[in-house]
Amino acid sequence: MDEPGGSFSFAHGARKVAPFSIAVFGFGMSFGVLARPTMGTVAPIVMSLTTFAGSAQFASASILGTGGTLAAAVIAAILLNARYGPIGVAVAPSLIGPWWSRFLRAQLVVDETWALSADGRGGHDPRLIVGAGLVLYAAWVTGTAAGVLFGDLLGDPARLGLDAAFPALFLALLVPNLDRPQARVAAILGAAIALALTPIAPAGVPIVAAGLACLVGWRRS
Amino acid sequence: MSAAWWLVALVGVATIAIKGAGPVLLGGKPLPPRIGRIIGLLAPALLAALVAISTFGGDRALVLDERAAGVGAAAVAVALKAPPLLVVVVAAVVTAATRTLV
Numbered sequence: 428m429d430e431p432g433g434s435f436s437f438a439h440g441a442r443k444v445a446p447f448s449i450a451v452f453g454f455g456m457s458f459g460v461l462a463r464p465t466m467g468t469v470a471p472i473v474m475s476l477t478t479f480a481g482s483a484q485f486a487s488a489s490i491l492g493t494g495g496t497l498a499a500a501v502i503a504a505i506l507l508n509a510r511y512g513p514i515g516v517a518v519a520p521s522l523i524g525p526w527w528s529r530f531l532r533a534q535l536v537v538d539e540t541w542a543l544s545a546d547g548r549g550g551h552d553p554r555l556i557v558g559a560g561l562v563l564y565a566a567w568v569t570g571t572a573a574g575v576l577f578g579d580l581l582g583d584p585a586r587l588g589l590d591a592a593f594p595a596l597f598l599a600l601l602v603p604n605l606d607r608p609q610a611r612v613a614a615i616l617g618a619a620i621a622l623a624l625t626p627i628a629p630a631g632v633p634i635v636a637a638g639l640a641c642l643v644g645w646r647r648s
Numbered sequence: 649m650s651a652a653w654w655l656v657a658l659v660g661v662a663t664i665a666i667k668g669a670g671p672v673l674l675g676g677k678p679l680p681p682r683i684g685r686i687i688g689l690l691a692p693a694l695l696a697a698l699v700a701i702s703t704f705g706g707d708r709a710l711v712l713d714e715r716a717a718g719v720g721a722a723a724v725a726v727a728l729k730a731p732p733l734l735v736v737v738v739a740a741v742v743t744a745a746t747r748t749l750v
Contacts, residue, residue: 446733453740466652477660480667482698487659497651497658504659508666510694515670516679517687523676533671534664538698542691549679549688588743591718594702595739598722599732601695610692617693618700625705633705637697641689645682 440544440558447539448562450596452570454481457584459574461485465492468575475571479537479564483507486630506631510638514541521551535560542600609643616640714750718743 455475462471466488478484483504490500518536521544522529535556540563544555574581584590605611617640624633649657679687703719704710722739730738 450736470652470656474656478663480663487655497654500655501658505662508663511667513690515667517690519670519674520678522671526672529671529675530668533668549684588718588740591715591739591743592736594699594719595722595736597695597698598726599735602726604692613689614692614696618696621697621700626709634697638694640693641686644686644689
């Protein structure tokens with residue numbers, strides 16, 4: 428490996444992401460509880476193993492659970508995950524090596540690992556993505572399994588306030604990204620677009636549209 | 649194959665393809681400066697949108713419920729430079745307490 432960053436970055440990434448992994452475990456548990464009545468015991472766990480994208484899994488499982496069609500569930504998931512297209516472009520310059528290695532490490536890129544691995548100059552520490560990504564992946568899959576298997580004992584995850592853990596986690600990730608005026612404009616614009624479209628557009632569309640707020644970077648700040 | 653397994657298969661393949669596309673096609677090459685600058689603002693734009701939607705988003709509606717109290721408390725914790733774990737715990741505890749008390 429001839430990538431920048433010392434070998435300690437794996438462990439560094441794992442340590443940095445540890446606080447977030449507890450919230451992700453809780454979110455995985457909520458997904459397991461929600462998905463089990465419609466998807467059974469095994470399918471939600473396999474989905475977390477293969478998809479590793481919480482909000483899309485949550486949305487598509489709940490669409491299926493409330494009587495929506497398979498097509499509607501799949502389209503919502505694709506719309507919610509569409510942001511990983513441009514996010515992939517953002518991390519691409521930092522991922523070097525053979526294509527299969529770039530492909531595998533790209534699967535560990537989720538909102539949290541992408542935000543935490545940013546070096547503030549547009550680059551991303553690839554070792555941090557892997558270290559942090561593996562910890563979050565383990566938390567997500569074991570959380571899902573715990574929700575599917577022990578969800579009955581837990582009761583409603585909302586009762587424990589776990590539904591607010593998620594926005595709080597994103598808030599903790601957002602604040603270090605607000606160091607420049609242009610970034611603050613993009614954040615306000617992104618939130619405004621998302622809120623404005625939520626009542627009128629299907630799940631996923633508001634997130635994709637909010638991503639367009641990054642076009643304020645067209646002009647040099 | 650049941651609808652649940654079709655969902656697992658289709659969403660899985662689509663997500664893996666979306667995540668892999670950028671790094672496989674563009675990996676290791678620097679982006680042009682303007683594109684780099686725009687992509688660099690994707691983090692604040694998307695994270696702020698995720699905060700907003702997961703706080704106020706309902707089923708095709710904006711709702712003001714106990715989550716807002718929890719996220720408000722989390723914002724205070726962030727402003728006081730609390731570590732992320734504490735921020736998340738504060739949000740969950742305040743939301744659960746508001747839900748029980750109000």
